Amino acid sequence: MKMSDEINPFDVAKTQIDIVAKEIGLDPNVREYLKRIERALIVTIPIMMDDGSMQIFEGYRVHHSTVRGPGKGGIRYSPHVYLDEVKALATWMTWKTSLLNLPLGGAKGGVCVDPKKLSNKELERLTRRYTAEIINFIGPDIDIPAPDVGTDKKIMAWIMDVYSMQKGRTIPGVVTGKPIEIGGSVGREPATGMGLFFVLEALCEKLSLKLEDQSIVIQGFGNVGGTIAQILYDHGCKILAVSDISTAIYSKSGLNVTKLLNWVSQGNYLKDYKEENYQFITNDELLTLKCNVLVPAAIENQITQQNADRINCQIVLEGANGPVIPEADKILFNKGIHVVPDILANSGGVCVSYFEYIQDIHSYFWKLDRINEELKRIIIEAFEETYKISRERKISLRTAAYVIAVSRVARAIELRGIFP
Numbered sequence: 304m305k306m307s308d309e310i311n312p313f314d315v316a317k318t319q320i321d322i323v324a325k326e327i328g329l330d331p332n333v334r335e336y337l338k339r340i341e342r343a344l345i346v347t348i349p350i351m352m353d354d355g356s357m358q359i360f361e362g363y364r365v366h367h368s369t370v371r372g373p374g375k376g377g378i379r380y381s382p383h384v385y386l387d388e389v390k391a392l393a394t395w396m397t398w399k400t401s402l403l404n405l406p407l408g409g410a411k412g413g414v415c416v417d418p419k420k421l422s423n424k425e426l427e428r429l430t431r432r433y434t435a436e437i438i439n440f441i442g443p444d445i446d447i448p449a450p451d452v453g454t455d456k457k458i459m460a461w462i463m464d465v466y467s468m469q470k471g472r473t474i475p476g477v478v479t480g481k482p483i484e485i486g487g488s489v490g491r492e493p494a495t496g497m498g499l500f501f502v503l504e505a506l507c508e509k510l511s512l513k514l515e516d517q518s519i520v521i522q523g524f525g526n527v528g529g530t531i532a533q534i535l536y537d538h539g540c541k542i543l544a545v546s547d548i549s550t551a552i553y554s555k556s557g558l559n560v561t562k563l564l565n566w567v568s569q570g571n572y573l574k575d576y577k578e579e580n581y582q583f584i585t586n587d588e589l590l591t592l593k594c595n596v597l598v599p600a601a602i603e604n605q606i607t608q609q610n611a612d613r614i615n616c617q618i619v620l621e622g623a624n625g626p627v628i629p630e631a632d633k634i635l636f637n638k639g640i641h642v643v644p645d646i647l648a649n650s651g652g653v654c655v656s657y658f659e660y661i662q663d664i665h666s667y668f669w670k671l672d673r674i675n676e677e678l679k680r681i682i683i684e685a686f687e688e689t690y691k692i693s694r695e696r697k698i699s700l701r702t703a704a705y706v707i708a709v710s711r712v713a714r715a716i717e718l719r720g721i722f723p
């Protein structure tokens with residue numbers, strides 16, 4: 304559900320297309336086409352609750368572009384999900400798969416629900432009914448969902464089961480981010496965090512910074528935020544602050560990330576964590592803390608005109624999708640802050656999802672070394688290309704990444720032509 308004064312992420316996505324269209328002189332017809340989604344499905348999900356009452360939820364699945372291949376993108380369970388948010392997330396997936404040059408398009412789904420308020424059985428019924436409602440919209444050669452905020456491997460297993468039951472055979476390639484025992488890939492769960500790490504390491508090298516000397520602040524302590532926190536902590540970086548939806552927690556001398564992750568993995572919130580010398584701070588204080596690297600890894604619209612001039616770091620590494628809006632981008636660029644855009648920084652997830660998908664199709668599974676090696680190769684290739692273009696054209700890393708991604712999709716449209 305959208306609050307009336309909130310920034311609409313789909314407006315943000317469209318503004319980003321306008322910015323790159325100007326940069327590359329994109330055909331105005333193609334620009335308008337890319338600012339639309341191919342199709343959207345809105346579904347009603349009635350659920351029998353454990354107490355015998357019925358509750359009705361709304362769900363979505365959006366295909367932004369399938370011109371380069373089947374749709375690919377996560378499913379979000381959150382009380383804040385609404386259609387325009389899903390449209391924006393689907394659009395960003397198109398650019399992400401294109402930037403990595405994967406033969407996939409962009410899609411996304413969501414259900415407007417607070418999963419923490421449902422029992423396990425209710426969550427299962429919701430997932431199974433949502434899957435049944437979108438069943439003709441998804442499939443290994445149509446659109447392949449994956450986890451996002453509020454969803455995980457258990458939910459992917461239920462989706463795969465419903466799809467397989469309806470089609471009369473086991474079809475693991477319908478979703479990625481599954482448990483390993485039923486066709487998931489090793490390395491998929493930490494993949495987004497690993498990708499963030501590879502990109503940060505490469506950027507530090509370009510900027511002649513020592514990775515282990517960097518102080519880090521992370522917003523969001525789930526799959527993405529938690530993984531990058533642990534990796535950087537293990538590499539000796541000082542993690543100054545992390546946050547979840549309940550609060551932000553700060554220590555001048557650095558947090559013990561392993562202990563904090565252990566705490567939240569037991570279903571606890573950070574607000575209930577007690578440790579001497581740790582201080583609770585607000586979300587605004589977290590984002591504006593002085594540090595070397597700020598990693599927004601929660602949700603969109605976190606760095607806006609309201610706080611951009613107070614951001615006090617050298618690098619913003621976008622773990623989340625859409626955390627920085629275009630107006631804030633300009634301010635950060637003028638301050639000389641390097642913003643590594645979501646479509647590059649957090650693309651490790653979709654990259655290993657793609658590996659999972661091809662492993663499922665071939666029924667042949669890779670070892671972790673191969674996954675991480677291939678992930679690093681693909682993501683670093685995209686980073687190098689993006690960095691080079693940003694230097695050559697004197698543009699932000701985001702605009703440079705969009706130059707590559709949008710040009711590829713535009714070229715595919717040109718080659719295929721407009722049907723009929």
Ligand code: NAD
Pocket residue numbers: 450451452453454495522523524525526527528546547548549586600601602603622623624649650652653
């Ligand atoms: P998650 O549900 O595992 O974790 C989300 C974290 O953000 C939690 O700590 C939660 O408490 C916190 N959070 C939620 N709402 C918040 C709010 N309003 N303010 C502050 N904190 C809030 O989700 P995730 O999979 O880690 O995804 C986080 C972001 O990364 C999302 O933008 C998602 O689209 C993006 N992303 C995820 C993946 C992936 O593989 N999971 C891949 C690429 C991008």
